[in-house]
Amino acid sequence: MNKEQHIKNKLGQRIIQLRHQKGWSQLDLAQVCNKDVQSIIELENGKTDPSMYLLLEISKALGVSLKELVDF
Incomplete structure (x- = not known):
């Protein structure tokens, strides 16, 4: 698994959590x-590259900062 895919997978797991x-x-x-x-x-399955806007929307929806969302 390459580094990019690893990051996508970690982000997906963080969103699930x-x-x-x-x-x-x-x-x-x-x-x-x-x-x-x-x-x-x-x-969540690490199959897409989210936009910064989508990450911001998800962080707001989940009640965390963008930094908290991607701090894995």
Whole structure:
């Protein structure tokens, strides 16, 4: 696994962790971020490169700073 894929996987795991802490499903997070659930699934599985805007939206939705979201 290359470094880029490793980072995508770590980010996905961090989002899952934070989402579970809120008791949210993937659909819940998708709805709050105005995204389709497939986008969240792909992000959590490390299959996509999220935009900075999406990361900011997810951090706001999960109630953490952007720094906390990517601090893994």
